[in-house]
Amino acid sequence: MESEQLFNRKGYYRNSYNSITSASSDEELLDGAGVVMDFHTSEDDNLLDGDATSPGSNYVMSNGGGVMSSTTHLLDFLEEPIPGVGTYDDFHTIDWVREKCKDRERHRKINAKKKESAWEFTKSLYDAWSGWLVVTLTGLASGALAGLIDIAADWLNDIKEGVCLNAMWFNHEQCCWGSNETTFAERDKCPQWKSWAGLILGQEEGPGSYIMNYFMYIYWALSFAFLAVLLVKVFAPYACGSGIPEIKTILSGFIIRGYLGKWTLLIKTVTLVLAVASGLSLGKEGPLVHVACCCGNIFSYLFPKYSKNEAKKREVLSAASAAGVSVAFGAPIGGVLFSLEEVSYYFPLKTLWRSFFAALVAAFILRSINPFGNSRLVLFYVEYHTPWYLFELIPFILLGVFGGLWGAFFIKANIAWCRRRKSTRFGKYPILEVIFVAAITAVVAFPNPYTRQNTSELIKELFTDCGPLESSQLCQYRSQMNGSKAFVDASPNKPAGPGVYAAIWQLCLALIFKIIMTIFTFGLKVPAGLFIPSMAIGAIAGRIVGIAVEQLAYYHHDWLVFREWCEVGTDCITPGLYAMVGAAACLGGVTRMTVSLVVIVFELTGGLEYIVPLMAAVMTSKWVGDAFGREGIYESHIRLNGYPFLDAKEEFTHTTLAREVMRPRRSDPPLAVLTQDDLTVEELQGIINETSYNGFPVIVSKESQRLVGFALRRDITIAIENARRKQEGILLTSRVYFTQHAPTLPADSPRPLKLRSILDMSPFTVTDHTPMEIVVDIFRKLGLRQCLVTHNGIVLGIITKKNILAHLEELKEHTEPLASPWYYHKKRYPSSYGPDGQPRPRQHNVQLVTAFPGRQADEEESEEEVVNLLDGHGSTL
Numbered sequence: 001m002e003s004e005q006l007f008n009r010k011g012y013y014r015n016s017y018n019s020i021t022s023a024s025s026d027e028e029l030l031d032g033a034g035v036v037m038d039f040h041t042s043e044d045d046n047l048l049d050g051d052a053t054s055p056g057s058n059y060v061m062s063n064g065g066g067v068m069s070s071t072t073h074l075l076d077f078l079e080e081p082i083p084g085v086g087t088y089d090d091f092h093t094i095d096w097v098r099e100k101c102k103d104r105e106r107h108r109k110i111n112a113k114k115k116e117s118a119w120e121f122t123k124s125l126y127d128a129w130s131g132w133l134v135v136t137l138t139g140l141a142s143g144a145l146a147g148l149i150d151i152a153a154d155w156l157n158d159i160k161e162g163v164c165l166n167a168m169w170f171n172h173e174q175c176c177w178g179s180n181e182t183t184f185a186e187r188d189k190c191p192q193w194k195s196w197a198g199l200i201l202g203q204e205e206g207p208g209s210y211i212m213n214y215f216m217y218i219y220w221a222l223s224f225a226f227l228a229v230l231l232v233k234v235f236a237p238y239a240c241g242s243g244i245p246e247i248k249t250i251l252s253g254f255i256i257r258g259y260l261g262k263w264t265l266l267i268k269t270v271t272l273v274l275a276v277a278s279g280l281s282l283g284k285e286g287p288l289v290h291v292a293c294c295c296g297n298i299f300s301y302l303f304p305k306y307s308k309n310e311a312k313k314r315e316v317l318s319a320a321s322a323a324g325v326s327v328a329f330g331a332p333i334g335g336v337l338f339s340l341e342e343v344s345y346y347f348p349l350k351t352l353w354r355s356f357f358a359a360l361v362a363a364f365i366l367r368s369i370n371p372f373g374n375s376r377l378v379l380f381y382v383e384y385h386t387p388w389y390l391f392e393l394i395p396f397i398l399l400g401v402f403g404g405l406w407g408a409f410f411i412k413a414n415i416a417w418c419r420r421r422k423s424t425r426f427g428k429y430p431i432l433e434v435i436f437v438a439a440i441t442a443v444v445a446f447p448n449p450y451t452r453q454n455t456s457e458l459i460k461e462l463f464t465d466c467g468p469l470e471s472s473q474l475c476q477y478r479s480q481m482n483g484s485k486a487f488v489d490a491s492p493n494k495p496a497g498p499g500v501y502a503a504i505w506q507l508c509l510a511l512i513f514k515i516i517m518t519i520f521t522f523g524l525k526v527p528a529g530l531f532i533p534s535m536a537i538g539a540i541a542g543r544i545v546g547i548a549v550e551q552l553a554y555y556h557h558d559w560l561v562f563r564e565w566c567e568v569g570t571d572c573i574t575p576g577l578y579a580m581v582g583a584a585a586c587l588g589g590v591t592r593m594t595v596s597l598v599v600i601v602f603e604l605t606g607g608l609e610y611i612v613p614l615m616a617a618v619m620t621s622k623w624v625g626d627a628f629g630r631e632g633i634y635e636s637h638i639r640l641n642g643y644p645f646l647d648a649k650e651e652f653t654h655t656t657l658a659r660e661v662m663r664p665r666r667s668d669p670p671l672a673v674l675t676q677d678d679l680t681v682e683e684l685q686g687i688i689n690e691t692s693y694n695g696f697p698v699i700v701s702k703e704s705q706r707l708v709g710f711a712l713r714r715d716i717t718i719a720i721e722n723a724r725r726k727q728e729g730i731l732l733t734s735r736v737y738f739t740q741h742a743p744t745l746p747a748d749s750p751r752p753l754k755l756r757s758i759l760d761m762s763p764f765t766v767t768d769h770t771p772m773e774i775v776v777d778i779f780r781k782l783g784l785r786q787c788l789v790t791h792n793g794i795v796l797g798i799i800t801k802k803n804i805l806a807h808l809e810e811l812k813e814h815t816e817p818l819a820s821p822w823y824y825h826k827k828r829y830p831s832s833y834g835p836d837g838q839p840r841p842r843q844h845n846v847q848l849v850t851a852f853p854g855r856q857a858d859e860e861e862s863e864e865e866v867v868n869l870l871d872g873h874g875s876t877l
Helices: 096-113 118-159 196-200 207-235 244-251 262-277 285-300 310-329 332-343 349-369 390-423 430-445 455-463 498-521 531-555 575-591 595-605 608-628 633-641 681-690 713-726 772-782 801-813 821-828 856-871
Strands: 060-063 066-069 162-164 193-195 695-699 707-712 735-737 765-767 786-791 794-800
Touching: 096 118, 096 310, 118 162, 118 262, 118 285, 118 310, 118 349, 162 196, 193 196, 196 207, 207 262, 207 430, 244 285, 244 310, 244 332, 244 633, 262 285, 285 310, 285 531, 310 332, 310 349, 310 595, 332 349, 332 595, 390 498, 390 531, 390 575, 390 608, 390 633, 430 498, 455 531, 455 575, 498 531, 531 575, 575 595, 575 608, 575 633, 595 608, 681 713, 695 713, 695 794, 707 713, 707 786, 765 772, 772 786, 772 801, 794 801
Parallel strands: 765 786
Antiparallel strands: 060 066, 162 193, 695 707, 786 794
């Protein structure tokens, strides 16, 4: 946090006494009453323990009775921001509090200057509208790229089966649009479209034609898969996978350089088309969120408000993720709720508005492109006109149970396979793995028409209700008049024909195939989404259940459950609705989404009356899935990859204290700290070179060890390098000080180096008896990187985000029964006497207690650390 945040508008300290710092001694305090202190202006540096004139003159430094005059040019480089200070290294976590303070300071400066001139007022307007401009550009780019991906993927998917002779850029459906020779039963066959067998062998039917089409299907599938994995491996390794686990981690404050860059966007867009066209059991909806976030990240660099502030940039990424889901499912409102519920870590109200606007713009652009030719945003948009009945809640809930069981099984199986991939030699050859999986998928998928076709088209067929214009096998019901097959409405007075039963068997085989292949496909080194495969599995199961309930109602319409509401000759069962409910249940079981998922599916159907079945199925799937583990697939992959992500949904119910988690422990090296004015540049560089810590507490002195502030390793290194370039007289023996005024130095001392501007003078601190549930909440809600542990203002240790994650993992492995509330408070505030009736030992008026009976060894270790630190022997310089 910026150092000036120590003071409010009246100049008083806002922090506790733990953060009050001294100028040159332990007792001397800054008196800021009545003034506004700004440590980034030249007013801070006017005095160096003596009289100083304006820049360009000599400086005078008092040294007891002697006065030392220097001809060195007075150039205090700290008057201006140091380039690089406040930025972050790759694979580091941002400081949310610090970034928000920087943004508030920037906003105050703009408001102060906007009345000076018309130009400054124009700049303030540009700054105010830059947020809306960047989300508008993000929505435009997301919608355009989504339309391009949809059109290209459909074309390449049909290329596996044949080619349009009139125009090669037409897919199968577009090629037959203008044909006058198509029939109702075979509307997808026209002379303009030629299969590969007809093109190569000259015949469309026969065993030879089947084998040739089979071979070409496998050839194109392997070619697309090989090209996709090759482009990812060579040009953009970050373009693989879904991208949502990494985006969740980035939005929580983690830095992954290049993950949202230009190359990743380009390669992800191209390879996503190839991966979908290869026929692998994956979808493009999840990666579209990654594509949209890449657009948001790239456009944010056009506006300094977002390019120079990592926290503000994440507001744009939250809006971009909403735009990605909006174009993936044609659900703008669902996209906003998805961003809020699933991926965003920090979601203020203005981000909600901008997310909605970005989703709106993206959906409008995609609707204008009309990639599917049906004036809809998605291929499987459906409308139902038959109401549902109360009895149907039973099969809907059963579908929710299936979705929860599938989700729990898939998460455990997929994580186990991905972990095995990481630990064996098989994971070292991603290209061979992709080709192997693609070959098995193509060989098994071709004979079954429900696995051969595009997964989105499969979901469309399963969602669609039977009617006079449907020619699918699923709609081949017998006519009561002559027993022949007729394409009529699927109503309870129509028994299923042979085509329906044949389709059910094929769907059962497709269900088994999809379950197995999705487990091995998600995690390959190609762009792979999970939404569509999960929805396909649920849609298949739901359609089978729907047909079963439909036939049950036909043959047993006199049962009590059907007699009241399902009369003969009426449409009372809609199998397509069961498919939709099953799709939502399975997707909810895998991702553990609830509200956003119901809204997304509601926007797909456009029917308000089906919200209750969807809610029942989705909540059931979540409850069943949570019974086997609370983590969804994205959280599981985050934990598998070791990303520092604190899930806000996870509850901390243990009774540990801060001193049990803080570092250093007894087996660790001592806590590395810096003194405020005793170090030289050489000593400071030695500490940095000998340690790997990302930051150091700054204390008053070795004897006092009172906390002054916290300095980041990166900021110290950049400040020293910048001082050597811009300041004269900075040597290895120069004194480094973090105080407001320079310390008293001998006359022949080299010029001191002031590093006060890089010092966080209000680091977050907790006492050693603070419960860890409070510490975890602080880290989650404030997005902290680290928190210092103190005892009476003396630094004992530090807790980082990684320490908390390691502690949570340890607690999961060794779950202890929860203590009662009175015991919990007793541990925090123990009595002055031990169980033997004797007074507890004290050290410097600090009571040493055993907080956890039965863990005496650990507690003795903690007590020894406290004693050492209080005695001044627990630190190293």
